[in-house]
Amino acid sequence: MRSSSYGVLRVTRALHRRGVTVNRKRVARIVHGADA
Structure with missing residues (x-):
């Protein structure tokens, strides 16, 4: 779980480092999809 x-968080941080604006909704969808 943790x-x-x-x-x-690590992925989002890496994306932010690259300077890419990631939509929380998009991330949530990906996370939920991967988790499911």
């Missing part, structure tokens, strides 16, 4: 959230 690993999943940590992974998501």
Whole structure:
């Protein structure tokens, strides 16, 4: 459970580092899809 959230945070951080604006809705959809 914690690993999943940590992974998501890590990915979002990496994307932000690249300077890419990631929509929370998009991330949530991907996360939910992967989790499901």
